[in-house]
Structure formats: C-alpha cells, structure tokens
Amino acid sequence: MKIFLHVCCAPDLVLAHKKLMKKKIEYTAFFYNPNIYPYEEYKKRYEAFLKLKKIWKFEEIEHNYDHGDFLNIMKNVDTKNENIRCYKCMYFRMEKAVVEAKKRGYKIFSTTLLSSPRKNHEDIKKIASELSEKYDIEFYYENFRSNNAISKGAKFCKANNIYRQQYCGCEFSLIEAEELRKKSFEKRRKNLSEKMDFDFVYLMDRELLKIPEDLYPKYLYKHGLEILKDLKPKMILIRKDIAKDLGIKNGRNKIGNWKSKFIVI
Structure with a gap:
C-alpha cells in the first residue's frame, strides 16, 4: 500500500x-x-x-x-x-x-x-x-x-x-504569535517584579543562567522555583549545595508545565 x-x-x-x-x-x-x-x-x-x-x-x-x-x-x-x-x-x-x-x-x-x-x-x-x-x-x-x-x-x-x-506559518499567525509572546513576557515580568528588588529583565530568556553568580539563591529560598519558570532560561548552572536544598537533580527538571536543563556543579 x-x-x-x-x-x-x-x-x-x-x-x-x-x-x-x-x-x-x-x-x-x-x-x-x-x-x-x-x-x-x-x-x-x-x-x-x-x-x-x-x-x-x-x-x-x-x-x-x-x-x-x-x-x-x-x-x-x-x-x-x-x-x-x-x-x-x-x-x-x-x-x-x-x-x-x-x-x-x-x-x-x-x-x-x-x-x-x-x-x-x-x-x-x-x-x-x-x-x-x-x-x-x-x-x-x-x-x-x-x-x-x-x-x-x-x-x-x-x-x-x-x-x-x-508559529503556524502565515503572516497572520506570525503576528498573533508575536502578540502572544509579548503578553507572556509582560505577565512574567510582572510576576517577577513582585519578588525581585533589582533590575532583573536582563536575566529573562537567557541561554544560560548561573546560580549564584547571576541570581542570588535567597530569591529561590524565599519564593520558590516559580522564579526560574518566569525567567525561562534554556539552561541553568547551579551549585551543588543549592540544588540539594531545592530538590533539583542534574538533568532536565520540571517546574509546573515548564522544563529546563540543570547542570549541577
């Protein structure tokens, strides 16, 4: 057939x-x-x-x-x-x-x-x-x-x-995808602004986020891993003791409906 x-x-x-x-x-x-x-x-x-x-x-x-x-x-x-x-x-x-x-x-x-x-x-x-x-x-x-x-x-x-x-393919879906991306970014930024006391925008959507070099662990201890979900890095380099405290294992970890790769050092 x-x-x-x-x-x-x-x-x-x-x-x-x-x-x-x-x-x-x-x-x-x-x-x-x-x-x-x-x-x-x-x-x-x-x-x-x-x-x-x-x-x-x-x-x-x-x-x-x-x-x-x-x-x-x-x-x-x-x-x-x-x-x-x-x-x-x-x-x-x-x-x-x-x-x-x-x-x-x-x-x-x-x-x-x-x-x-x-x-x-x-x-x-x-x-x-x-x-x-x-x-x-x-x-x-x-x-x-x-x-x-x-x-x-x-x-x-x-x-x-x-x-x-x-995005799906045509120019109409491209515009819709971009509008959705902007709304999502603003929502995440608003969530983070309620937890961070510094200018954090430069940390959003990074290829690599280092903890504690880029982000102090106190924010994670206080507000939980949802901060990482809103920052949305593709990869996270995290110190071993901090990872242990937060229950993070080497490799891909799921936070809600979001996943990222963690490298524990």
Missing part, C-alpha cells in the same frame, strides 16, 4: 512517518505550503523536510513556492478569525495535494496536518470527506499524534537537529 502524503512541516512528518512505517504503509511526500511567510522561513522548513528525505529516502513530488497563491485565497476571508482562516488554508493545501495525487494515479491520500497539535481533526476529516467525494479518492485517517507521539517526535528532531518552527 502506498499513499500520497501532503506534508505541512518536518516535525509533523516525523510523527506520521513513524506511524505509517509501523503499519508498513509507504508514501510519496508532497511538501506544499505556500502559506508560509516569509520566504526565509519557508526555506528553513523545506530544508528540514529535505533532511528527513535524506534520512528516510522517501519519494518526493516537488512544487514551487508561491505565497501569492495563498494570499489570493485569503482575499475574501476574515483573516483575524483564526478558525475560518486556518480551515480555508487547510482546504486549499489538501485540495492541491489531491489534484496532484489524482494526476499521478494515486488512489489514497493523507496529510501530516493530522500530526499537528494546532489542528482540529474534525475539520480535517470534513475537508477530506468533501475532497474524496469531489475527486473520487480515498482518505487515509490516523491520529498521528496519539500515544505521546508529539513528545517522542520532539526528541527525534532535537537529536537530529531538525528545525522546529515557532
């Missing part, structure tokens, strides 16, 4: 590939995403896709990038309404995939959009049902993100240096 697989991004392909290989289902990949903006971002995502192609040796049907095609279908769409905008975008890309599949004689199609935590499966199935009837082609449905697949996929991407995007 071989299906025609629309690919929205490399991280989502990782999830789909694992599930399909487990069932011995081969696929031809079609990376069609003219919604991605700007072009530099598209290049990063396509190059990540090509890394997977090199690893797994799957067949690819190539298509040129033209963001104007995406903008044309958005002309009469309320782009501030994320649900309507995303539904239209998914329909557009899936239909293009179906047309290409039929042109090449494929009888079954699917999409890695089924891997994305941002996408609604009921919407995808509705679109697929309409396209199946319109073009007389079968849709292969599977919940590619089930059984902790997203977490496993993230680990694979990290281990293989596969680019993972920070």
Whole structure:
C-alpha cells in the first residue's frame, strides 16, 4: 500500500512517518505550503523536510513556492478569525495535494496536518470527506499524534537537529504569535517584579543562567522555583549545595508545565 502524503512541516512528518512505517504503509511526500511567510522561513522548513528525505529516502513530488497563491485565497476571508482562516488554508493545501495525487494515479491520500497539535481533526476529516467525494479518492485517517507521539517526535528532531518552527506559518499567525509572546513576557515580568528588588529583565530568556553568580539563591529560598519558570532560561548552572536544598537533580527538571536543563556543579 502506498499513499500520497501532503506534508505541512518536518516535525509533523516525523510523527506520521513513524506511524505509517509501523503499519508498513509507504508514501510519496508532497511538501506544499505556500502559506508560509516569509520566504526565509519557508526555506528553513523545506530544508528540514529535505533532511528527513535524506534520512528516510522517501519519494518526493516537488512544487514551487508561491505565497501569492495563498494570499489570493485569503482575499475574501476574515483573516483575524483564526478558525475560518486556518480551515480555508487547510482546504486549499489538501485540495492541491489531491489534484496532484489524482494526476499521478494515486488512489489514497493523507496529510501530516493530522500530526499537528494546532489542528482540529474534525475539520480535517470534513475537508477530506468533501475532497474524496469531489475527486473520487480515498482518505487515509490516523491520529498521528496519539500515544505521546508529539513528545517522542520532539526528541527525534532535537537529536537530529531538525528545525522546529515557532508559529503556524502565515503572516497572520506570525503576528498573533508575536502578540502572544509579548503578553507572556509582560505577565512574567510582572510576576517577577513582585519578588525581585533589582533590575532583573536582563536575566529573562537567557541561554544560560548561573546560580549564584547571576541570581542570588535567597530569591529561590524565599519564593520558590516559580522564579526560574518566569525567567525561562534554556539552561541553568547551579551549585551543588543549592540544588540539594531545592530538590533539583542534574538533568532536565520540571517546574509546573515548564522544563529546563540543570547542570549541577
């Protein structure tokens, strides 16, 4: 069995590939995403896709990038309404995939959009049902993100240096992601201002935070590890005695719904 697989991004392909290989289902990949903006971002995502192609040796049907095609279908769409905008975008890309599949004689199609935590499966199935009837082609449905697949996929991407995007794709989602980031930053800054008695902003979102060199441990003893969650460093270097007091072990530690890597010295 071989299906025609629309690919929205490399991280989502990782999830789909694992599930399909487990069932011995081969696929031809079609990376069609003219919604991605700007072009530099598209290049990063396509190059990540090509890394997977090199690893797994799957067949690819190539298509040129033209963001104007995406903008044309958005002309009469309320782009501030994320649900309507995303539904239209998914329909557009899936239909293009179906047309290409039929042109090449494929009888079954699917999409890695089924891997994305941002996408609604009921919407995808509705679109697929309409396209199946319109073009007389079968849709292969599977919940590619089930059984902790997203977490496993993230680990694979990290281990293989596969680019993972920070927003959905189009300029509208880019603006929304930036607004959300700013709101989150301000909320964290406000939380910290109630606990810190110095100018701490330069410590936020650092690659490496050293304790006690950058942050006096008295703040952690008094207010707890939530301070680190709000500072959000990617990596924390912490002295052994302080780590022991706070119950921190060498490696990744979870604080609420946030994780960071701790190096205990």
